[in-house]
Amino acid sequence: MRELGERWFRLLGDGEDEDFVCSPAGLWLALGAVAAGARGGTAAELRALLGVSGEEAAGAVTGAARAIAGTDAVAVATRVWSRVPVYRAYREALPDVGFGQLDPDEIDAWVKEATGGQIEKLPVTIQDDTLLALVNALALKARWGTPFASHLTRLAPFTDAAGTVHQVPTMHRQLSRSEAWTVGTATVVELCCAAEPGSGAPARVRFVLGAPGAGPAEVLPAAWAPLHACGPLDADVVSLALPRLELRTTVDVTPQLPAFGVLRATSPDADFSGLSPEPLAISKVVQETVIKVAELGVEAAAVTVVLARPGGAPRPQRTVRLAFDRPFGVVVLDGSGEVPLFAAWQANAPAGEPIPGTAGQQGLLPPPWPPVPPPPGPARGFSPAPAPGGTRRSPSHPPSAPPSH
Known part of the structure; x- marks a missing residue:
């Protein structure tokens, strides 16, 4: 977190006559939680910035957040809101992170509560193409051990x-x-x-x-x-x-990401396949931070949000061509899947019927249900065999008449 802070200060301090307040810890926790779902080159870039990525990032984020929350009067929380499925493994790897359906009003209410009212709402607008929002909140309200008179x-x-x-x-x-x-x-x-x-x-x-x-x-x-x-x-x-001081800053970190070496995460090549089955790419990273210092104590809060939009085109489905073009077996099981009702081994060239629909041939399966009622009387060119007892029965599915030529 300190290394991230030092790199960030160089970017924020380009205009040395401008005030700013930021939270390196909040940015690290938010990007770290996203990095837990990164894979491939995206994970490598985030690891270079944060020190962790992929599956190891989840444990690091959880441990760091719990350590920070161990400081008296400090609260830390992270939550994910999504319009796309989020893998169970990702959710379980981040046990202290909440998950819910994407709802801007709900997010604003959560931000206000998590920061004790120091930040009223999310510092960025949820767009129609926003598929996921990961939000981290840090808050401190403490009195000085020795107040100022x-x-x-x-x-x-x-x-x-x-x-x-x-x-x-x-x-x-x-x-x-x-x-x-x-x-x-x-x-x-x-x-x-x-x-x-x-x-x-x-x-x-x-x-x-x-x-x-x-x-x-x-x-x-x-x-x-x-x-x-x-x-x-x-x-x-x-x-x-x-x-006395009171500072409030909203920083759009998104244009600073390339300076951090993060390029793939915002591109169509982004790989967050450990987070969701849907292709995602980071669209915005924004942080709002406030600090107040007065005679009795200090208050500070930060909200860091990472928004994700649709990523590149979905990956092509992996297709395996499975051709039964050599000896193979067939087994028919009962409904329990345990009793072999029938079993066969095809070692020689199969002698099956021609493909259904070939001229002059009839497939094995009956026509779709319900069956077409048979015409009155025996079908042309077909005499049903006598049934036991001397009565004749019409076949329930008489074959079609041969096609005319």
Whole structure:
């Protein structure tokens, strides 16, 4: 997930004077769940991006989602809505993923509930040709372990990426030296959230201040730098001034996929044959993310959606020509399929009747039911044999008269 994040930051940070908020974890989980149904070259491309694909991706996605959900105050959920069949094996490989019929209103309601109302609806429109929607939701609502005193919040200068100075509401508090460190030219501050008794470990929120002019691709990865790359601040007291912030971004990831090396998944050559018997190709990957930081705590949510449309032409059916052109056997079984009523072995050239319909010949089977009533009197050129007891019986299916020439 961190490697995916670093690659994504380079794409999102092309315009370094633009704000953004994103969820690398949400994107990885959504693409990973789709990758669980990928095969062939499509799976290879997704594996190069995510580290997993195909059948192994299902276990990795399940394990990662459960680990994330173990963080206190974090909720994670994934669901698939579909207009096409989804293989049982795919569903069973992702036991924590829900499945249902494609219904845009139902999806919007699920998004709102899964994010605690932070995101109101799906950030993309379901089209008529949309066959499947896979949606991941991540949400966090947590209080700071040590809140900011609201009476200390006041206007302070903030210089934006273009060099313009603004006066913005800024929170203030003192930090312990263990809550701040350096990574190269960047400074990292960690604020821990409060955890409920008996719950998992609290979320750690890290703020990273880079050198002047540094962009997101350089600055953000310092938040997860290894311990050996971290150094102490040369100070006895750390006084923090942190602006309140609220960011919301909707990112269309689809045009970024080629930069990630994902080409087949969106093409007619896409192979998601481990997900559905219907040919599918990714049509859209979109993520909406929001984050709010204030005196009492932090809230964040992300919804990542992968839409699939019809893929290439259905694969040609595999045909096996089975010609009984050498000795073969025939067995007639009873209704249970266990008792051999008749058995035959054809070793020599078969001496069957000519093909039904050949001029002058009559097939073995009677005409379709119901039978045509016989004409009155004996058929021309046909005298039924006497039945036991001396009476004559008309055949139920007299043969047709010979064709006239």
